[in-house]
Amino acid sequence: MVKSVKIMDIPEEEMILPGTRLCPSCAPQLAYRFILKALGPKTIVAVPASCMTVVHGMQGATPVKVPVLNTTFETVAASASGIVASLKNLGKDKEVTVLAIAGDGGTVDIGIQGLSGAAERHTDMIFCCYDNEAYMNTGIQRSGSTPFGAITTTTPIDGKLEHKKNMAMIMEAHGLSYIATACASYPLDLYAKFVKAKEMKGEGLRYIHVLAPCPPGWGFDNKLAIEIGRLAVKTGFWPMFEIIRGKMELSKESRRLIDPTKRKPLEEYLQPQRRFRKLSPEQKQELENYVADTWNTIAKRVDV
Amino acid sequence: MSKKTEEIPDILTGEYFTTGNLAVAEGSLAAGCKYFGGYPITPSSEVAEHMAERLPQVGGHFVQFEDELASIASVLGASWGGWKSCTATSGPGYSLMVENIGLGVMMETPCVIVNVQRGGPSTGLPTLVGQQDVQQARWGSHGDYEIIALSPNSVQECFDLAIDAFNYAEKYRVPVTILMDETIGHMSERLVIPKRSQVKRLNRKKPSDKPGQQIHLPYEADKDLIPPMAVAGEGYRTITTGLTHDARGYPVINASAQKKIVKRLCNKILLNKNDIIKFEEYLLEDAEYVLISFGISSRAAKGAVNLARNKGIKAGLLRLITIWPFADEAIQEMAKKAKVIFVVEINNGQITREVQRAAAKQKADVYGILKLGGSIHTPAEILKEMEEKI
Numbered sequence: 001m002v003k004s005v006k007i008m009d010i011p012e013e014e015m016i017l018p019g020t021r022l023c024p025s026c027a028p029q030l031a032y033r034f035i036l037k038a039l040g041p042k043t044i045v046a047v048p049a050s051c052m053t054v055v056h057g058m059q060g061a062t063p064v065k066v067p068v069l070n071t072t073f074e075t076v077a078a079s080a081s082g083i084v085a086s087l088k089n090l091g092k093d094k095e096v097t098v099l100a101i102a103g104d105g106g107t108v109d110i111g112i113q114g115l116s117g118a119a120e121r122h123t124d125m126i127f128c129c130y131d132n133e134a135y136m137n138t139g140i141q142r143s144g145s146t147p148f149g150a151i152t153t154t155t156p157i158d159g160k161l162e163h164k165k166n167m168a169m170i171m172e173a174h175g176l177s178y179i180a181t182a183c184a185s186y187p188l189d190l191y192a193k194f195v196k197a198k199e200m201k202g203e204g205l206r207y208i209h210v211l212a213p214c215p216p217g218w219g220f221d222n223k224l225a226i227e228i229g230r231l232a233v234k235t236g237f238w239p240m241f242e243i244i245r246g247k248m249e250l251s252k253e254s255r256r257l258i259d260p261t262k263r264k265p266l267e268e269y270l271q272p273q274r275r276f277r278k279l280s281p282e283q284k285q286e287l288e289n290y291v292a293d294t295w296n297t298i299a300k301r302v303d304v
Numbered sequence: 305m306s307k308k309t310e311e312i313p314d315i316l317t318g319e320y321f322t323t324g325n326l327a328v329a330e331g332s333l334a335a336g337c338k339y340f341g342g343y344p345i346t347p348s349s350e351v352a353e354h355m356a357e358r359l360p361q362v363g364g365h366f367v368q369f370e371d372e373l374a375s376i377a378s379v380l381g382a383s384w385g386g387w388k389s390c391t392a393t394s395g396p397g398y399s400l401m402v403e404n405i406g407l408g409v410m411m412e413t414p415c416v417i418v419n420v421q422r423g424g425p426s427t428g429l430p431t432l433v434g435q436q437d438v439q440q441a442r443w444g445s446h447g448d449y450e451i452i453a454l455s456p457n458s459v460q461e462c463f464d465l466a467i468d469a470f471n472y473a474e475k476y477r478v479p480v481t482i483l484m485d486e487t488i489g490h491m492s493e494r495l496v497i498p499k500r501s502q503v504k505r506l507n508r509k510k511p512s513d514k515p516g517q518q519i520h521l522p523y524e525a526d527k528d529l530i531p532p533m534a535v536a537g538e539g540y541r542t543i544t545t546g547l548t549h550d551a552r553g554y555p556v557i558n559a560s561a562q563k564k565i566v567k568r569l570c571n572k573i574l575l576n577k578n579d580i581i582k583f584e585e586y587l588l589e590d591a592e593y594v595l596i597s598f599g600i601s602s603r604a605a606k607g608a609v610n611l612a613r614n615k616g617i618k619a620g621l622l623r624l625i626t627i628w629p630f631a632d633e634a635i636q637e638m639a640k641k642a643k644v645i646f647v648v649e650i651n652n653g654q655i656t657r658e659v660q661r662a663a664a665k666q667k668a669d670v671y672g673i674l675k676l677g678g679s680i681h682t683p684a685e686i687l688k689e690m691e692e693k694i
Contacts (some may be wrong), residue, residue: 088613
């Protein structure tokens with residue numbers, strides 16, 4: 001398990017300068033800021049089409065201080081694999097961290113083939129999915145990571161009919177050394193997990209899935225961006241854990257939630273979000289069941 | 305779980321003020337489209353969003369896929385299930401679709417692909433106009449084939465050509481591309497959706513033999529070079545493949561089978577060029593200086609013709625509505641009479657090259673008036689470039 005990090009442990013140097021083109025209160029941006037602080041300046045980033053394309057600048061300037069390869073939608077893990085291979089040629093593979101960072105579409109949908117291949121080959125990179133649970137950059141269309149019941153522009157009537165893919169478990173089936181889930185609302189935990197992934201360099205692909213609330217896409221006030229992410233965790237909707245060399249451990253914020261009575265009512269998470277405005281009582285119950293099932297699976301795997 | 309929607313017709317007869325993207329979606333529904341498989345991409349996403357809302361209302365089916373490969377592959381599958389089907393995308397997505405478009409050509413699968421073009425190459429200008437995919441629509445997939453591509457220049461025409469595209473796809477059993485562009489897709493104009501009785505819907509030919517009674521030959525073409533099409537569930541034992549095949553649909557890997565099928569796939573389009581090729585003429589009777597254009601560029605070109613006429617320059621416009629197959633004969637005739645032909649397009653001369661080929665050895669010189677994406681020509685810019693060559 002990662003060591004607990006205090007705010008004073010976080011490097012002061014900012015790798016993303018002020019003035020990006022992302023939306024106000026963008027949680028993916030907050031996550032990215034702490035990810036780059038954790039990985040440091042000797043990092044090369046690969047990004048597919050996503051909101052992260054926007055953060056890297058649209059009008060002749062970039063606020064990001066590390067080198068970036070902005071690649072096609074379906075290939076970020078493959079592009080990063082090429083960088084990893086060439087770093088070996090330069091003899092710099094030990095000192096440089098390669099980060100592939102993709103949205104949920106670029107990870108669980110169009111990007112999954114390349115990601116699966118890189119994971120299978122144990123390519124030495126960190127793959128981060130920042131999950132804002134839909135195609136936000138193209139106007140809020142559903143993805144394989146959109147939760148059940150959420151209204152998007154391509155699920156406009158009943159909301160999405162399917163649950164989100166359990167990407168951490170899909171990645172675990174690849175036999176990875178390090179898998180973690182995190183949330184942008186807990187930047188210290190997020191920071192610690194990326195430090196851990198960096199330390200495990202040489203152990204193949206390390207996968208971190210970060211839930212990152214999107215104010216316009218989820219439909220909540222900008223000021224609630226942090227609170228919504230916290231509620232996702234506190235209601236048990238988004239369990240935070242690590243799987244280190246096959247062993248699952250719950251993260252600090254999620255540990256006590258193994259007891260269902262310690263979880264906040266799911267309604268507190270759903271209610272402030274306009275994407276859940278059409279939920280029927282049956283759909284709400286389905287989401288409750290989803291949370292219960294998720295935790296039942298986790299309870300069988302962790303030492304309580 | 306699905307809520308009951310009131311009966312909403314597939315042809316929403318009436319007058320509207322709407323965008324090209326919504327018009328092409330409504331045109332597809334009016335043509336009888338019942339299936340859309342797609343993936344979000346700017347600037348075409350509104351087509352998918354509209355279909356997601358509308359298809360369940362008309363008994364159709366919308367699926368958002370995990371990428372464009374899956375989207376177009378599902379469209380081919382739905383077509384073989386008997387549904388008129390389509391997808392919509394933009395340059396990067398179209399690039400991912402081309403392999404399956406080739407499969408659609410080889411399996412002779414009716415379907416429609418909307419490409420709302422943006423500036424390229426690669427990610428290029430996601431939110432700004434381009435016309436740089438016209439040659440890709442022709443040659444994007446590997447191998448020799450003929451294909452149909454149409455280019456609307458107004459919101460109304462997005463609707464009208466969607467119907468034509470489905471009709472061509474069904475009639476000739478070929479994937480048809482609608483080459484829109486970001487400006488046409490996003491601009492709002494008047495749209496008139498006609499009465500149901502005024503919408504002409506063509507359907508693919510059905511086999512004349514009865515299912516199960518004899519060996520069915522799914523690729524035995526009629527005299528018009530087009531084989532009737534059985535669809536899944538009708539009881540015919542049908543094999544279809546991207547491999548070179550014979551009339552039975554069985555793979556035959558040799559040169560003579562290859563020659564036979566490729567010739568037929570090309571000729572079923574080429575021999576019907578008169579039915580497929582559409583263009584619009586404006587002030588061409590006495591024109592010495594001819595502008596050739598298509599899509600959004602043709603509207604600026606028309607403005608330039610008017611400016612030129614005001615100055616006493618005998619200008620005219622040939623607007624290509626069908627881009628592929630190419631209007632070789634019409635352009636050749638034009639090149640015999642005109643002094644200079646100017647091709648106005650938002651790319652580096654992709655149609656200019658075709659016009660130069662069609663007009664070779666004729667009287668007229670051919671020049672391109674080109675932009676490389678991100679903005680459209682103004683009539684004054686076009687006139688200025690014309691005057692430099694006059």
